[in-house]
Amino acid sequence: MSNSNHKPQASSPAVEVEEFLKTLDTFAEPVAESLPAGPQAPERPALPFQPDEDAGPLNQALERNFAKLLEYHYTAHTSVWESLAPFPEGAFRTSVKGLMSAQLYAFRDADRLRFDYPVLLPENSADHWRLSLREVVDGLLEALADKEEASHLKRALLRVERHIKLLLPKKNGEHLSALWRKAAAAVGKESGKDASKLADELAALGKSLGVDGPLFGFTPDAPTRILGAAGQYDWHRRVAAFASELGDLLNAVSGILAADQAHSPEAHSADTLHAALGKEGSGDFDLDAFSSLLQTGKGGDGLPEARRRRIEQVLKDLKAGQKWFGGHPVMAEIADSCKGALALSRERESTFLAFFKAVHIARLEVANRYDAAGHDAFYQEFDRTALLPEERHLIPPVILSLSPEKLDAAETGALLEILNADLNIKVLLILDDFFGRPDGAKTFWQPGVAGKLASMAMNLNHAFVLQCPGANLDAMTRGFEDGIAFDGPALFAVFQPEAEERTALPAFLRSAAAGESRLMPAFTFHPGISAGLANRLNLAATPQRSALWPESSLTFLNGETEISVSLPYTPVDFLAMDGRFDDHFVAISGQVENERLLPVGEFLARSPETIERALPYVLMVDEDGRMFKVITTRAIIATARQLGESWRHFQELGGINNSFVSAILEEELARLKAEHQAEIEALENNHREEMERSLDQLGKDVVSRIAAGLLSEGPMSMAAMPVAPAAPKPKAAPEPQPAAAPAETAAPEPPAPAAEEEESIVVEDAYIDTPLCTSCNDCISLNSQMFAYDANKQAFVKDASKGTFRQLVEAAEKCPVHIIHPGKPVNPDEPGLEDLIKKAEAYN
């Protein structure tokens, strides 16, 4: 048996200690790493960084591999990687999956991002038809802003918002009130102590909101819900006045029939009279005789049969239409194909034509102006051309929600028919991708047709068009409102991608990034505005619309130094985060420097001959914040150029950098320059001639003076030489006339009162010099309703009427720093006032 376990090891104490320390070392961690973050260093998004390392080997590796990388840029062949000279460890990545555009790095923590989604679609609210959850929470925060005691609630409210967002994926469309209750309970539970109290407080705040309705996250169906709500809200506003008129009309038309009925022989029959009087009264009258009297009377002929039938039909049609104007959810029925929408639109049109025909006839009947001879023929042929504009406005539009996959040839044809026809169909096209492979094989992913439908629709110049990323909620909802109000078809193309695996970007940011990168410029086109294309086409919702690419500032750390650069966001940045294009990107550590590496913005701006041997790159950041220069291929650059050109086209249409205008401007500028140059030359010639003339004259004068001097033999003084006519002496400024000084200003100012001599102030109301309060509790313990502490725990007079003047005086006497001023008594009937007022004087 081994005895090594029970014998001390043969080693000196010094070695023992050393070994002990070594053993400790194996467990040890550096202090800085294991200590929690300091209190003044709350976690903030860390800046991207470039490590402070020697870039020499990296630059050399790039130089050695540059030809191979160029080959890759031109061919996108990934086989070149096999023959590359090695890069330093970790400095080269053939895949950019997991990397993020440097501009988006600040937003990488989706949980901490507050944006316009989830969206609340309030029910029965007169003020709003949509609100973002953030606005709802901000409203509460604003209400609590001044309440120091509610600071715990302010923090908790943001947690409620986060919880609701976490709940939403499973509860999309659930009512805010229900989600709020769940989130409030969860936040209360998180808080540990006082959990139920906090949950109750939060639930009470939820109840105080005054709005409720379904809540939708950034999901593909959100735009459809939002459009439905916009339509419903608009419809309610539109029909409010008409609904009231319709009620009156129904009463009046029913009245005609009721009056006719009252004059009919049936109404005069003995049985009817008997029924009208009831059992008790009928015995006293001879109703048969009374009936025969009535039958022989004049005016009992009743309505002509044709008129009665017409009015009955009108009443029937009016009643059928009445349901549309009494809170009917008109937008609930959403078509999902163009053909379906056309059918629904036709059906709705015939329903409403019948209805409005009835309205027209009813108005004439009520006014007793219906002339069968003329009107019968007219109303036989009643069609939509006979409708008044305000009546056309009362036909609810048909909403059609489309996805690009359904757009086969037949549907695309039907869509064009809708957009070019005089139909009130509002088409919502929800895009979740821009790229397709036309032949389904190995060709490069290219921008598909669906993404261009909006611009195509604009060229029809007939339909209202909105295109925008769904992330731009403001632009989208404004577009929905305008499109619904437009009397005709509308197309809303919204980029609302689903969360998907091919990109690490949250769906909301992906949608916003599409707008930034010009893949999906936000615009509206309103054909109803007749004041020119520049007004019809509105690009205001596109960020930095005057620029080719939007620029933003990026701050990163280079070693210890903070560096800020301005970066454009281009389609290349967008595509670099789409896994389908991964083969077209390769990343090299951000420290690499080479004059032939060009930022994409500069690469795209340069002329082709200057970039033949250059490589374009965008900046990306890995999970740890390390920066990379990501080189891309010619195919991606070609796509970016194509998208850039499309955007330029939009800009020109919208009146930005318009090439026609530029050409005219250049011409005009050249003309003006020429004119200006001619003017300058004329002036110079003029000046030269003048100069020559003056010099000539001067020469003559000098000669004549010299001659005169010589002749007179007197001393020649320079002063006598008329070198130039003396400038006219400036007229001496008039001496300031002493103003008639009022007697008092002449007298010396009375000396300022000495600082020590302060005015005596009569104190009326009790007060405390709060900043001097030492929080000693003396006054508070005397009367805590009269005195209170402020947020700095310094006392003030909260309500002098909550106590007696005696207490005020007592508090003033007791106050160790004598800062309480009792003022004058509020209650003149308080006993012992005379004495108290005398005491108070010392403190007022």
Add this chain to the structure above:
Amino acid sequence: MFNVSLENLVDIDLEQYSLQDYQGSTPRWCSGCGDNAILSAVQKLCRDEQLPPEKTVFVSGIGCSSRFPHYMKTYGFHGLHGRALPIAQGIKMHRPDLHVFVNMGDGDCCSIGTAHWIHALRYNMNMVAIMHDNGIYGLTKKQASPTSPKGLVSNTTPQGTYMEALNPAMVNLGVTNVSFFAQAVEWVPDMLNDIISQAYHHRGFAFVRVLQRCPHFTPTMFDPLLSNPNNILVLEHENGIKLSEAAGRIYKNHESHDPSDIQKAREYAGRHDIVPVGILYRNPEVPCYDEIRRPKRVFTPEMKEAVLNREFDKFSVDIDSSEG
């Protein structure tokens, strides 16, 4: 950019502490006690600096003022008489990430705790020590303390004290390695807040003596200062405290004093005609013991246990084998 802005990035786990977050149990000091003003000033400091309560610790000895940790909703250690400083030093040494404050009374610090006080000054460890100086033992019902003025009649000195009071300012400024000494009066909140804030920001051991009224046993001790503000000499400087306009109207007796000048500070400290208030001395360059001796590594109890077990195992006895 991207329909979001960095302003919308929120750290919802980031706490925003209010004054209430630092208020512990209701103070049981007598009403009118100057300790309330010091408590209020310290709570304001914690709020203004947003010190996480779980990262803040108040250590005290014994006395009225030493009830301080009970009234702070932070960590606290109500220690033994005169021993607040060594406890605080131990805490700071082991947990340099904590904000350490010490509250002592004049009896606690200047009598039984004097040795610790002197060496705490010399060791200059990062913390704030506040001496609540009311010149009396209040908790034990009026016994003379080292700072009681000569002639004060108390339960232990029925004939009045015989000796001149200890001058804590002179003691502080006479010890090697002193790095911060300030004097305040609790009844001028602005100056008190300013001084405590500067003490907190000082690198090293910041000692603040606060003259504090005891309304029960020495209610008139500071009357000469209260009734005549000119008996207070406010020491102003751009590197010290700055007198507000309002306070300047009351405290007209003020002079400019550079807190880096220790000789001048000693002069002020030795004056009997006035009470200097402000930062008398500050030198952030003095070495701090806790920084010099800061452990290069930290060890969890589990690590220590594992290492010790390994060492002990070397000496373990195999009973079976020894019997065999």
